[in-house]
Amino acid sequence: MNDVLEVKQVSKVFDGRRGVHQLDFTMERGEIVGFLGPNGAGKTTTMRMITGYLHPTAGSIAVDGISVHDQGRNVRSKIGYLPETPPLYPDMTVQSYLKFVANLRDVPTREVKLRISEMVSRLGLQGREKQLVRGLSKGYKQRLGLAGAIIHKPDLLVLDEPTSGLDPNQIMEIRDLIRELGENHTVLLSTHILPEVSTLCNRMLIINQGQLVLDGSPQHFGSAMGDQFKVSIEVKATEQQLHNVLTPWEEVRSEVIQAADGQASNGSADTVKMLLTGESSEDFREELFYLLSGAGLPILEMKKENLSLEQIFLKLTTTETESEVELATQETETDKVQLANHATDEEANLGTTSDLKQSTSSESASSDSHTGEGSK
Numbered sequence: 001m002n003d004v005l006e007v008k009q010v011s012k013v014f015d016g017r018r019g020v021h022q023l024d025f026t027m028e029r030g031e032i033v034g035f036l037g038p039n040g041a042g043k044t045t046t047m048r049m050i051t052g053y054l055h056p057t058a059g060s061i062a063v064d065g066i067s068v069h070d071q072g073r074n075v076r077s078k079i080g081y082l083p084e085t086p087p088l089y090p091d092m093t094v095q096s097y098l099k100f101v102a103n104l105r106d107v108p109t110r111e112v113k114l115r116i117s118e119m120v121s122r123l124g125l126q127g128r129e130k131q132l133v134r135g136l137s138k139g140y141k142q143r144l145g146l147a148g149a150i151i152h153k154p155d156l157l158v159l160d161e162p163t164s165g166l167d168p169n170q171i172m173e174i175r176d177l178i179r180e181l182g183e184n185h186t187v188l189l190s191t192h193i194l195p196e197v198s199t200l201c202n203r204m205l206i207i208n209q210g211q212l213v214l215d216g217s218p219q220h221f222g223s224a225m226g227d228q229f230k231v232s233i234e235v236k237a238t239e240q241q242l243h244n245v246l247t248p249w250e251e252v253r254s255e256v257i258q259a260a261d262g263q264a265s266n267g268s269a270d271t272v273k274m275l276l277t278g279e280s281s282e283d284f285r286e287e288l289f290y291l292l293s294g295a296g297l298p299i300l301e302m303k304k305e306n307l308s309l310e311q312i313f314l315k316l317t318t319t320e321t322e323s324e325v326e327l328a329t330q331e332t333e334t335d336k337v338q339l340a341n342h343a344t345d346e347e348a349n350l351g352t353t354s355d356l357k358q359s360t361s362s363e364s365a366s367s368d369s370h371t372g373e374g375s376k
């Protein structure tokens with residue numbers, strides 16, 4: 001069996017209110033999975049159940065085939081957990097904190113010294129071993145939290161919003177570290193930052209109101225949602241010529257985005273930009289090409305329009321109507337470039353364009369501690 005994590009029909013009820021409901025998913029060795037959802041969706045609750053800090057009301061969770069709740073002690077050595085606020089002790093030094101965690105995680109005494117020096121060099125903490133935790137910057141605290149989470153060499157690493165509250169440089173550093181850690185660990189990572197998922201994860205899970213609403217690779221989401229195939233084109237033609245050719249095509253709906261009347265401006269030929277939407281997700285570009293070339297209308301540009309991750313996320317996690325999402329997909333080309341799944345590296349690294357954190361629910365709901373159930 002290659003599954004590191006098995007979450008089976010897991011539910012959590014808090015005082016009669018649903019926290020998560022019948023979650024069902026597995027994670028294979030080596031996967032880096034992004035766990036996404038709006039505030040209050042159930043990400044932290046799920047992560048705390050996986051790491052054994054919270055008991056499910058129903059269902060079961062196993063790591064490497066061992067039940068998290070029946071054999072807590074055996075399984076805890078297999079899991080590394082970084083809560084949103086790492087449980088660091090301000091009066092300890094970096095070194096004494098790592099020693100403390102190593103003992104807590106049952107690292108054999110003879111190996112502790114070596115593991116600490118491995119963690120210090122791997123997480124870039126050299127020169128800070130004797131520094132008090134209280135004097136570390138937020139980025140270095142996060143590094144130390146990560147070091148504490150992996151010092152016992154766990155199979156599964158669970159990271160709750162690991163870049164939250166960091167400045168752009170620190171975000172890039174922590175992401176690089178997570179990417180590196182993903183080479184040796186299976187990682188479940190919760191985040192509100194969509195480009196973080198595109199750059200770090202090969203699979204994502206979206207949760208909304210306690211239920212899993214999507215599971216798959218970021219690239220396959222458009223078709224997984226039964227999306228209609230959309231193409232934007234620019235054609236050297238008049239609106240009337242295009243109308244004559246395209247209107248009889250029943251399977252594809254066309255609408256003009258922009259028409260440039262050549263006669264009125266510089267005397268060059270007319271061009272028209274259109275958005276074409278198919279009845280289904282079937283690719284109709286080849287048919288379109290032959291149709292327009294058969295009519296003697298040159299295609300200057302043809303581009304497949306994908307739903308961006310942001311649009312997919314909104315579609316799945318809000319109650320907005322189909323038509324609102326539809327509108328979003330028909331924004332101007334500039335908007336599309338901004339929103340596109342393929343965010344530039346800079347955007348992806350800085351996460352500035354797509355931080356979807358919604359401010360409506362209480363922040364206090366995500367402040368973790370290791371004190372167990374009901375501590376939030």
Ligand SMILES: Nc1ncnc2c1ncn2[C@@H]1O[C@H](COP(=O)(O)OP(=O)(O)OP(=O)(O)O)[C@@H](O)[C@H]1O
Pocket residue numbers: 014015018019020037038039040041042043044045046361362363365366373374375376
């Ligand atoms: N200890 C608790 N007692 C009562 N209700 C709780 C407790 N912990 C979580 N909840 C509720 O369970 C639901 C899921 O919360 P959770 O913190 O898991 O969401 P989240 O997706 O992690 O949100 P965020 O992005 O804000 O961190 C929310 O409605 C929350 O209020």
